[in-house]
Amino acid sequence: MDAIRRFVWGPPPETKTEAKLLRKIDFAMLSFVCLMYWSNYLDRANLANAYVSGMKEALGMTGDDLNKVNTCFTVGYTIAQIPQNLALQFVPARILFPLNMVTWGGLTMVTAAAKSTSHLCAIRFFQGMAEASTFVGAHYIMGSWYKEDELCKRAAIFSASAQIATLFSGIMQASIHTSMDGLHGLAGFQWLFIICGLITVPIGIYGYVCFPDTPERNRSILFSPEDRALAIARVPKRPETKLDRTVFRRVLGRWRWWLFCSIWIVGGELESIGSNALMALWMKNRVKAGEASWTVSDFNYYPNGATVVSIVSLLLTAMYTDWNKKRYHVNLLIAVVMIVSASLILAQSQLGHGAIFFAFYIAGVSYAGQSSNFSWANDVTRHDEQERGIILASMNMMSNAFNAWWSIILFPANHAPKWTSGMISIIVLAPIIVVLSVAARRLQLRDQRREADGALMPGGDGDGEGADADEKDAESLASEQP
Template identity: 30%
Template sequence: MRFFNEKKQTSPTSSLNNPQYPQNYPGANGYYGDDVPVAAGYDDDLHVQCPSHTTERKLVTRIDLHVVPFLCILYLLAFLDRVNIANANVYGMSKELGLTGDKYNIALVIFFVPYVLFEIPSNMLLKRFRPHVWLSINMLLFGFTTAMQGIVKSPSSLYATRFFLGLFETGMFPGCFYLIGMWYRRHEAQKRYTFFFCSTTLAGAFGGLLAAAIGKMDGVSGYAGWRWIFILEGCFTVLVAFLFFFVLPDFPEESKWLTEEEKSYVAARLRADQGHSARERAIALKDVGNVFKDYKVIIAGFMYFGLIVPAYGYAYFAPGIIKGYGYGPIQTQLHSVPPWAAAFGFAMLLAVLSDWTKKRMPFAIFSICVCITGFAILIAVHDNEKLQYAALFLVAMGAYAAMPIVVCWFNMNLGGHHRRSVGSAWQVGFGNIGGIIAVFAFLSKDAPKYTTGYSICIAFTILSIVACIAYGIACYAANRKRERMAVDVGLTETEKTELGDMNPEYRYLL
């Protein structure tokens, strides 16, 4: 079984007249490109025997099977436990708990307070304690917290559980992206990133189906149907967390299912593409500061920030919007499924095309424009429910296709463990401030037109487009500047490792 089809590569003749080195391999001309050694031969740089092309294909397949599925399931459950409050609200949660006025919005926004603040510390701890330990422990805790939401009795107790849910989920998304990025080359990564990210769309689809089924348990053991949504989904997450302690992947250097030769080759192929990883060096506070000296990092935060507002606006309020079309609770949940399914298919299509062309910016901007089109229809059309429902497809497809592209684009342009760990956490942490805006953009008093909410979403998607263009120009300018420099810049290998993607020999993907 294979998740993705790899494009066959050949190794061009090196300027060093050594057929074992591709033209873009470090040591040939100091350029970290997309071609790496794939033919059998001795890698003189790392002193390892490179597997044959067939062996490499099998090795990448094994990586896919060990890395991608488990992280997808993890984040599917994390996102489901985060947004199932929208499904629960359809079944009368606000009415039973007395969430009048903006209390429901407050319950949503409290989640983002720890979620924004602790992204960077969580990624630093993930590197220290190893991914399978850190991620599975947090998974157990956010699953338990989700179940506790099913027994709350007041708004204040709901607020408390939402706060701790945000705290324990804080490292899931950036941590998984960080981990995936340390396994794949840049032109291989978008399909994996998008497949992982599409766990959110599957969570949205499954969430609607599960809520439709679980809602029928209303009254069982004296609990309302909305309580069972939290209890059952949270308990299932706890059970999976115990299993995942043993199956979640670690970084390549410490994975037990690779031989020493395979570990060396994985390191070689990634080093050829991205430079030294510096896995052995701990992340210090000065590393955090050094990352933020690069203005491209700040811009990348706004790429994601602009997309979070429409993405969470849709995730949290789509069931309520659909309910406003006159559907009952069960029909509302069922009608919430198709847009998520369409978003999955559209996102994977763009991911395959993006990896094939080795381009990110055009696909990010195109998908954002699809999202804007959907919001424009929702603002302009109020008397055609079928067209309004179709517009929800465009919103979900555009937002949830663009998000993995901008995250993959930025993450895979970061070189080394310390820059990728801090940078990925920054982008996700800063971006999720948009979640706070999203939950107050759609207020009950604006129903059913939600003109204010839709307008806010359009403004932030435009901000994301501007940031994408700015980041692309910055990467292009950096590449051009480095191409004009001398090949030998007089840096030692240790200095190059410390610089990561700031190394003059590094080239950014556009």
């Protein structure tokens, strides 16, 4: 029983005092970042649900207009990534996060008044800027509080909160479309945006009052001075590093920035089936072609199967990688599953609807990379705070920079039902993420062995390494099979 508990939730804290502190951290810190991400993703999911629930017709949207709106969001999100997340080095997160939430919520409510695709593009651009600190900022803060064997499970719960929002959004849209469509002259999708925006206000207030920021800057009313001291002492001590001109050499002169950004560029695009709401678009296309008789409610309910798969995948893979410390295994799993999913969608003319539902559902596994890859990056950059912040932000920024044009070219709404070019791109990207992940794992092991032998300073770039260390690495790396 103890072995099962260790696998599911990690080894127990060393003392009762530490156990109490960990519960307090989960309550105050993890609960807020999950609620924040949940509310952000609720509106992201609502846009796709609104599109298939009357917004397309109401705003006269055609062709790839939905992709253009999503791209405007991505551009704003990408531009603000590094500035927003570097701001966390100076601005308390308990101020920055709630401020962005209030901005986000206000823009969400304004979306209900949009009269054209151009209005949507402008609103989504600024929403992207307001959300830029949420995902990476939360991973940065979590990496400051949790030990390595505690981190990925919490990161998975955080990522799962977005998928729960997607699940909730479909049910919410279907219910509002049924009960509120036409109320006070507003369409159901307009009420959806108004309600979603209002939800963010109490969450923002909760964050301002209770969110503890990093252990060193913790001013939350829930933590005593003793709690703050223990929170700092329980995680490995980090060397003092500064945000100065050496940061470029420290970041760009090491392998971590290059490989983790490349991994997440590919990993982000492997999420394309879910992130572009392809299942709902496919269902609407099949109805239009006369091959099915699904309703608006069905468009919102049936894709939830993929969301459930993503939540389960996030949690199970997080337990596994916190247990064996091999985060890269998740990318190998994603590669295999996505090849199967894309192949089935390409072959849909020879298959029934059940097989295509299965293909869309298993694509939810692609989201497991969110917790594993960002936890992995947190693990290997713990010795340099500025490198850690820049790499986490760069991973998300580079992925979204690619996604800004990738989805327009390869997954436009009018390429339904097969998205042939997009599915081929997924099949090509799958082996690439395997190669990148294995390379990053081997370099991680090399650094760990050099550090243990004293040939590499913690978090260093390899200066002063000798030939003997290289020979020892070659022998030890050859013994590990990825």
